[in-house]
Every structure is written in C-alpha cells, then in structure tokens.
Amino acid sequence: MxxxxxxxxxxxxxxxxxxxxxxxxxxxxxxxxxxxxxxxxxxxxxxxxxxxxxxxxxxxxxxxxxxxxxxxxPSLLDRAPHFTSFVLDQLVHIFGLKNRSQLSRSGMIVNTTLDINLQDKIQKIAQRHIAELRAAHNLTNAAEVLIDYHSGAIISLLGSIDYNNTAINGQFDVATQGYRQPGSSFKPYVYVTAFKQGASPAQAIVDAPTTIANPGGSPAFYSPTNYDLSFHGHMTMRCALQNSLNVPAVRVLKHVGISAAMQTAKDMGITSYEGTPGYSLVLGGLGIRLIDHTSAMGTFANGGVHVGYYAVSKVVSAASHKVIYQHQIDQGKRVISPQLAYMMTNVLSDNTARIPEFFDCNVLQLYSKSQDNCYNGDRGIVRPAAAKTGTTQNFRDNWTVGYTTDYVMGVWAGNDDNSPMYNVTGVQGAAPIWHDSMLVAEQGHPIRDFINPGGLEQATVTYPDGVKTTDWFIPGTVPTFTRPTPVPTPTDAATPGQGTPTPTPQPGGDNPIPPQAHPYCPSVFSFVDNPPANQSGNGWW
Known part of the structure; x- marks a missing residue:
C-alpha cells in the first residue's frame, strides 16, 4: 500500500x-x-x-x-489533479477559510486517503478502454470513484481520463461536479423501498403495456418502454431488476410512491440532484453526481449503514508539527436494515438472474480469467460482487456501480459535451472499466462472500397465476395463496372466426397481458402450469 x-x-x-x-x-x-x-x-x-x-x-x-x-x-497535482482539487476544497471547508488562496499561507502537511499507485493503474485502464471505443462509438471520456465503504475513505478519484486534454474538457471533474443521469443504475433505491414496504425479491410483477397518470406533468400520461421495445410478461422483482427492465420498475415506483423512493435515495447518500422527481426517476431521469451514487450504493454493501465519504485524514502544522485536524471515525447512520441490504445484495450479485439480457460471461462478474476464457468454460477465481449498470435512453450517459466485501466503485462513461454515444450499453462502456479496475483494487485482498445477517426466511411461493419461485423473505411476509379454479370460457364469448380481441391498455397501469408459455427468467422461477387466460391480480404488482 x-x-x-x-x-x-x-x-x-x-x-x-x-x-x-x-x-x-x-x-x-x-x-x-x-x-x-x-x-x-x-x-x-x-x-x-x-x-x-x-x-x-x-x-x-x-x-x-x-x-x-x-x-x-510527477507531483500529486500532476498525477491526481481532480483529487487534489477536491482535497483543497475539503480543506477550505474544514478550516472555514474563504477561498483556496488562504491555503498557500497556511503551512499545512496534508495526509489524504488516496492510493496514488492504484489511481495510476485505474487511469490507464480507463484510457485504454475508451481508446478502444472512441472511433466506432463516439465515446471519449470516463470518470471513476473508489471508496472503502466501511470508513468512507476515497481510495481513488478520476474526474476524467486526461486532465490536460482540452478536446474532452478534461479539466472538468465529472466525478464530483458533474450531474449526469444514472439510467437504470438508480433502480436499486426504488426496489429496496418496495422491500421496506413488505415486498421481497420474489414479489411477482407484470411486464406489460402500462400507462400511468402524470398529474401536472407533461405528457399527462406516462407510458414507459423497455430497452428492447418488448414486453416479457410474468416475472419476479429479482428477474425484472437484474435484467434492467423499465416497465416493471415504473410499476414498482407507482406502488411505493415517488416521495418514499426519493427519501430512500436521500437517506442512502443521494443528497443532491438536478431535475424534478417523477416516474422517470426510476429510469435515471434525475441528474446525480458519481461520487454520491457510489457512496450510496456502498450502503447496501455496508449492511444498510451509510458512512459519508472523505479525502483528508489528517493535517499537521508545518510550523508546530502538531496535528491540527484528524478525521474522526464515522460510525455511520443506519438507513435500512441488514436484512433488506442483504436482500438487495443477493439480487445484484445473482448472475443467473440477469442472463436473459446480459448473457453468462458478462463483465459484472469479477472472474480472474479473460472473457474469452469464461466463454470456454474457465472463469478462474470468481470474487463475489454486486453491480448495476445504467444507460440513458439517448446513449448520453453510461454507468456501472458495484461493490465487493471491501470496496464500492462507480464508473461513468460518456462525453462531456453531452453528445450521444453510438449504441453503447452499460455493460459495454462503463462495465469493462469497472471490472478491470476492481480486479486491480482487490489484488491481495482475501476472497470473501457476502454474509447473510440472519433474520430472513427462505421460502417457495406459488402465485395464483402459476409462478413458482424460491427466495428470501422477511419473516411474516411470505404470501400464501389459494389457486383459483379455472372457469370454462363460454363457447359464444367471441364471434366465430374472430377470436378474443386484444385488450387496449388503459390509464392506471393494471392492464392484462396474455401470459407467456415460457417465462422470461426460467432459471429463477417457473410456471407450474399454464396460467389462466385472465390474470386474477392477486399478489401481482
């Protein structure tokens, strides 16, 4: 070190x-x-x-x-200019100074949390990956933050891939000053709000055409779509979140409430944002800072306790050699229970659940071998990790935020001028930087799995519509249902030769959808038989 x-x-x-x-x-x-x-x-x-x-x-x-x-x-200013600038701002705040110019007369020896050698390695990883995508995908820049979420120490902070590159506005610190839309990487805050209200990863939900009234907004009704412009029918929240489906996420937000979801995000560390919270917030419609998002996701890793980030650990007077500032250990604030934090971690680390959209050897797994080796059946050593990607609909922002048992890291990729990238998803743009950088950061650390804190019940639930799933529940919240008796459809229910008309989606979000013969996430849950043609709605969101 x-x-x-x-x-x-x-x-x-x-x-x-x-x-x-x-x-x-x-x-x-x-x-x-x-x-x-x-x-x-x-x-x-x-x-x-x-x-x-x-x-x-x-x-x-x-x-x-x-x-x-x-x-x-090269000095620290040369090697980590954005971090150095951030430290100077922190010193101004710590000592109640008017501006940075007063620091030059202060005679301070400043101890920080930065691992400069690791910072150099991460910057090279980011530069290499952006260079590979620049020409074909119009991707020119990236930012990164690495935090020890146990203490809040900022281990690495990269505001851009090249501070001196004026073509990408490299001097602007995207990590601490940029308000960018996080895309689907914001969804965990909304889903854990549902967990707080009694849901579980096994909660059944429908991915179907949905229209929600949007009072005072424009348009008057909000109709979300998925990235693939398709609908996937019956599934669980685990499946919906891990495959980053938008429509189920909006249905969850409608159920829990916008204000409740925003309060959860604020409690976890999203204390500053740009925009007006609405139903699009679950799709990353607000502008937030990478450093805040990274710190907030670390709350899941830290068992539901949020510890604020810091960069200055100690300051010594050069004249008296006395310590004039010492960072005090922050015990943090509990914002969600250990059980809810573990439920989310268990979902975000579930590679099997995200296979339909991300495929098996995606780089959200921290396997030690190459991706080609993975596809050939050799992952090497796999370090447990939980992660979420995010991509804005117009390809202007690309995120991956994830954590291990040691660190949480957030990576943003995009263009400072807000120009769109060409067909770059989170797993293609930011995720490879996150994967390679996290492996470097974890070198020398023992491999540990996420710990179940206890106080959870694993149970198998069969929903009335036929979905059978096994997952974690807070004791007392395991739902029980009585399977409905199918009612024969009258032979004259439809005009001969015309079949049954397809229902037209109506405002309100509770629209029927023909059940799928094959579930979207077959490895996560299964239909015990063909669901009835008209879903009962019992137990569904």
Whole structure:
C-alpha cells in the first residue's frame, strides 16, 4: 500500500521540507537546487522531527544510489489533479477559510486517503478502454470513484481520463461536479423501498403495456418502454431488476410512491440532484453526481449503514508539527436494515438472474480469467460482487456501480459535451472499466462472500397465476395463496372466426397481458402450469 503520508501532499519533497522548517526555505544556488543534497537534507529533517527512523533514512539513501533515481517525478497535482482539487476544497471547508488562496499561507502537511499507485493503474485502464471505443462509438471520456465503504475513505478519484486534454474538457471533474443521469443504475433505491414496504425479491410483477397518470406533468400520461421495445410478461422483482427492465420498475415506483423512493435515495447518500422527481426517476431521469451514487450504493454493501465519504485524514502544522485536524471515525447512520441490504445484495450479485439480457460471461462478474476464457468454460477465481449498470435512453450517459466485501466503485462513461454515444450499453462502456479496475483494487485482498445477517426466511411461493419461485423473505411476509379454479370460457364469448380481441391498455397501469408459455427468467422461477387466460391480480404488482 502506498505511503499516503508522503504521497498525499500536493507538494514536492523539497517544498515539503521547507514547510516543515520554514527557516530553511530554498535560496538561489543553495543545496536545495541539487537533488541529492536536497534529498539528504530532507531525510535528516524527517529523522530529527520523528517522521521516519534513522534506519528508514539509511534504506532510502541506499535506494537513492540507483540510476535515474533523481529524475523529476510527477507531483500529486500532476498525477491526481481532480483529487487534489477536491482535497483543497475539503480543506477550505474544514478550516472555514474563504477561498483556496488562504491555503498557500497556511503551512499545512496534508495526509489524504488516496492510493496514488492504484489511481495510476485505474487511469490507464480507463484510457485504454475508451481508446478502444472512441472511433466506432463516439465515446471519449470516463470518470471513476473508489471508496472503502466501511470508513468512507476515497481510495481513488478520476474526474476524467486526461486532465490536460482540452478536446474532452478534461479539466472538468465529472466525478464530483458533474450531474449526469444514472439510467437504470438508480433502480436499486426504488426496489429496496418496495422491500421496506413488505415486498421481497420474489414479489411477482407484470411486464406489460402500462400507462400511468402524470398529474401536472407533461405528457399527462406516462407510458414507459423497455430497452428492447418488448414486453416479457410474468416475472419476479429479482428477474425484472437484474435484467434492467423499465416497465416493471415504473410499476414498482407507482406502488411505493415517488416521495418514499426519493427519501430512500436521500437517506442512502443521494443528497443532491438536478431535475424534478417523477416516474422517470426510476429510469435515471434525475441528474446525480458519481461520487454520491457510489457512496450510496456502498450502503447496501455496508449492511444498510451509510458512512459519508472523505479525502483528508489528517493535517499537521508545518510550523508546530502538531496535528491540527484528524478525521474522526464515522460510525455511520443506519438507513435500512441488514436484512433488506442483504436482500438487495443477493439480487445484484445473482448472475443467473440477469442472463436473459446480459448473457453468462458478462463483465459484472469479477472472474480472474479473460472473457474469452469464461466463454470456454474457465472463469478462474470468481470474487463475489454486486453491480448495476445504467444507460440513458439517448446513449448520453453510461454507468456501472458495484461493490465487493471491501470496496464500492462507480464508473461513468460518456462525453462531456453531452453528445450521444453510438449504441453503447452499460455493460459495454462503463462495465469493462469497472471490472478491470476492481480486479486491480482487490489484488491481495482475501476472497470473501457476502454474509447473510440472519433474520430472513427462505421460502417457495406459488402465485395464483402459476409462478413458482424460491427466495428470501422477511419473516411474516411470505404470501400464501389459494389457486383459483379455472372457469370454462363460454363457447359464444367471441364471434366465430374472430377470436378474443386484444385488450387496449388503459390509464392506471393494471392492464392484462396474455401470459407467456415460457417465462422470461426460467432459471429463477417457473410456471407450474399454464396460467389462466385472465390474470386474477392477486399478489401481482
């Protein structure tokens, strides 16, 4: 792990030494202008002032004998400019300063949470992947945030793939300043609101033509569509969420209420947004920040406890060498129960459930071998991970936000000028960056599975319409049904030769749909027999 005490300060070592001992500030033609002398002086000061031991200083001097050791290295400002800018803003806030200019006179030694070596690797991954898609898909930029959700420490923050590239407006920090639409990656907040209200991943729902009244909005009625412009019939919430279907998500939002869903998102960390909440919010219709979305998704990983993110861990006065700021451990705030958090994690980590739309070897799985190896039957070591993608309807924003037992990472891909990409979904644009970066971040960490906190009941439910599914429930919420007795259809119910007319969708959302002979997610649930022609509505959303 990088020594964040040294790497965290946006100052080169000689300047750092002058801040430690202002009386020894560099003078023209002094030893400070000769790197080896500067290096020895800095080490001596650090030993004297107890930043390192004498043995560590001697080891550093030995390392300095290697060729090209004293070549100019890029500063933290060069290597992580967006993170550095974010830290400066945090310092202004921490010390109640008016602006950044006051920091230059403050004489601070700043310790941050950044892992600069990991940051470099993630930036190269993002640059490589964007280069592969730039010409064919008009995809020019990406941003990334990696957080230790247990503590809130920001381990990596990439505001763009190239700070100095004016063609992509690289100096703009998409990660902390950009309000972009998250697409379907927002859906978990709405679904977990349904879990709070007594639903489970096994809740039956219908993917059918749906029209919902939109009072005060435009248009007056809202009719969502799926990405594939098709409807898939009867399914469970697990299936609907994992395959990122829009129509079931809107039906869930209608059931739980817009205000309740927004409150859940706010409690989990989405404290700032652009736009007006409406039924499109479940499809990512609001603009939110990548850093907030990443932190909020980490709440699921942290068992329902939200811990705010931070970048500054400690600040020392260069004059007095005293600690003038120390980040206090944040115990966080419980916003959902451990059981609800686990239910969502169990869904988002269920690769089998998302196969219909994402196929088996999608990069939302953290397999150690290549995707080609996966298709050939060799995934290698698979690290448990939960993730959700998102793509706006016009291909202007592309997201993947997901987590392991150690970190949560959010990745955005798109264009700063808001121009559309060409046919790039979340699993193609942001997800490969997320996959490769998360594997690098997890190197050296033990592989652990998500822990069931207990207090859940696994049960098999057969719905009146024929859907049979096994899933997790909060005790006392397992539904029981009595199968209805089919009523024979009168022979004169329809004019001979014309058949039964197809019902016209009506405002209100509860529209009938002919049942499918084969369910959309056969590996998740099954029809025990052919459902009746007219669904009863009992137990369905």
């Amino acid at each position: 990088v020594n964040r005490r040294m790497a965290s300060t946006p100052l080169p070592p000689c300047t750092l030494a002058s801040r430690i001992s202002p009386a020894n500030a560099p003078r023209r033609n002094s030893t400070w202008r000769r790197p080896p002398c500067c290096f020895r002086t800095v080490l001596g000061l650090m030993v004297t002032q107890h930043y390192i031991t004498r043995v560590e200083a001697l080891d550093a001097m030995k390392e300095a004998q290697s060729p090209h050791f004293f070549k100019k290295a």
